[in-house]
Amino acid sequence: CLLTVTSRLPSRCRLTGPAAGRQAGGRGGEADHRAGERRPGRANCAPCAATMKQKVLLMGSSGSGKTSMRSIIFANYLARDTSRLSPTMEVEHSHVRFLGSLVLNLWDCGGQDVFYENYFESQRQHIFSSVAVLIYVFDIKEATEKDYANYYSCLEALAQNSDNAQVFVLIHKSDIIGDPVERQRTFEERQAHVLERSAGIPVKCFATSIWDETLYKAWSAIVYSLIPDMEVLEKRLKKLCDVCDADEVVLFEHATFLVISHATSRTLGDAHRFEKISNIIKQFKLSCGKSMATFQSMTVSNGRCSAYIDVFTANTYAMVITTDRAIHPAVVHHNLASAKSHFDSTLQL
Numbered sequence: 001c002l003l004t005v006t007s008r009l010p011s012r013c014r015l016t017g018p019a020a021g022r023q024a025g026g027r028g029g030e031a032d033h034r035a036g037e038r039r040p041g042r043a044n045c046a047p048c049a050a051t052m053k054q055k056v057l058l059m060g061s062s063g064s065g066k067t068s069m070r071s072i073i074f075a076n077y078l079a080r081d082t083s084r085l086s087p088t089m090e091v092e093h094s095h096v097r098f099l100g101s102l103v104l105n106l107w108d109c110g111g112q113d114v115f116y117e118n119y120f121e122s123q124r125q126h127i128f129s130s131v132a133v134l135i136y137v138f139d140i141k142e143a144t145e146k147d148y149a150n151y152y153s154c155l156e157a158l159a160q161n162s163d164n165a166q167v168f169v170l171i172h173k174s175d176i177i178g179d180p181v182e183r184q185r186t187f188e189e190r191q192a193h194v195l196e197r198s199a200g201i202p203v204k205c206f207a208t209s210i211w212d213e214t215l216y217k218a219w220s221a222i223v224y225s226l227i228p229d230m231e232v233l234e235k236r237l238k239k240l241c242d243v244c245d246a247d248e249v250v251l252f253e254h255a256t257f258l259v260i261s262h263a264t265s266r267t268l269g270d271a272h273r274f275e276k277i278s279n280i281i282k283q284f285k286l287s288c289g290k291s292m293a294t295f296q297s298m299t300v301s302n303g304r305c306s307a308y309i310d311v312f313t314a315n316t317y318a319m320v321i322t323t324d325r326a327i328h329p330a331v332v333h334h335n336l337a338s339a340k341s342h343f344d345s346t347l348q349l
Helices: 066-074 079-084 113-120 124-128 145-161 180-196 214-224 230-243 273-290 329-347
Strands: 002-008 052-060 091-098 102-109 131-139 166-172 203-207 248-253 259-264 294-301 306-311 316-322
Touching: 052 066, 052 145, 066 079, 066 091, 066 102, 066 214, 113 124, 113 145, 124 145, 131 145, 145 166, 145 180, 166 180, 166 214, 180 203, 203 214, 214 259, 214 273, 230 248, 230 259, 230 329, 248 273, 259 273, 273 294, 306 329, 316 329
Parallel strands: 052 102, 052 131, 131 166, 166 203
Antiparallel strands: 002 294, 091 102, 248 259, 248 316, 294 306, 306 316
C-alpha cells in the first residue's frame, strides 16, 4: 500500500512523517470559531454580498448530545474532548460558513424543561419562524414520553411558523448498545415511535454516535438538503467521473469534510465508505494542524485501486477512485485542475 501526503508548512516547521504530531484536542483548526463562542472584535461570519443564511434548529432533551455533535462537526473537537463541554443554557447561536456564501445559522437550544416552556410560549415565534431545518436529537436509551411530547410540540410550532422546514431526527448515542443486532432493533423501535408522533410530516431518521462515522452520514444528509442546484452539480460530477474514467468521484466540503455529492460508475462494496473517509481525513487534518501544517492532498494506492484526494475549488476537496492501473496520477490531477472552473460558480452558490 502506497500513501503519499502533500501539505503546506510554515518555513520554521518541518513535518517528519505523514502523521506527525498529535491529534488536535478541539478548538481551532479550520472552523471559523468555537461553537457558541464569539471572538472579540470580529463578526462570526465574514461579510458577503450574496450570503444565503439558513436557520437550523438543534433541539432535544438536556444531555442528549446536541452540543457535542455540533462541536465535532463544526469546531474541530475530538469525541474524547466533548466531555469538557458544559450544558447549553437557553439558546447558543453560531454562524458557520459552508460552501462560500451558504451560512448555517445554528440555534443550539438548551434541553431543560424550563427552556422548553419558554420556546413554546413566550419565544414561540422567535424560535420557530424562518426555520429551514429542525434537527431533533433523542438519546437512544433514555428517550421518555416527555421527550416525544416536546418533539410533537416542536412540529406543531413549525407548522404554524415554518411550514416548509425539513425535519431530521437523530437517535443518538447508539454506541452504548454493543450488540449490532440489538442496536438496530432499538433504533427501529425508536424510529417507529418518532414516526407515530410526526403527524404525517416527512421525517428522516438516523442512528448516530460521536464515536464513529454515523455522525458524518447524518450531517452530510442534512447539509445536502440545504444546498440549491444539486441536480446541476451532480450532472457535472458525473461528467467528471466519465472524463477521468474513474470508478467514483466524491466531493467534500473543505472545512468539515462532510460529503456534498458523489458520482459512481460501478457498484462498490462498502455502503458507509463516504462517512468513514470523512471521519478519517478530518482526524488527519487535525493532526496536520497540530504540527502547524495544512493538509492539501493525499494519494493511497494498493493492488486493487488508487484514491486521489486533492483541493478542488476554494470550498471543496475532491476524491477520485480508479481501478485502472494504466491511469497515471498526473492525468487525474490534470483533469481535476481543468474541471475546477466548471464547478466554481455552482459551488459558490
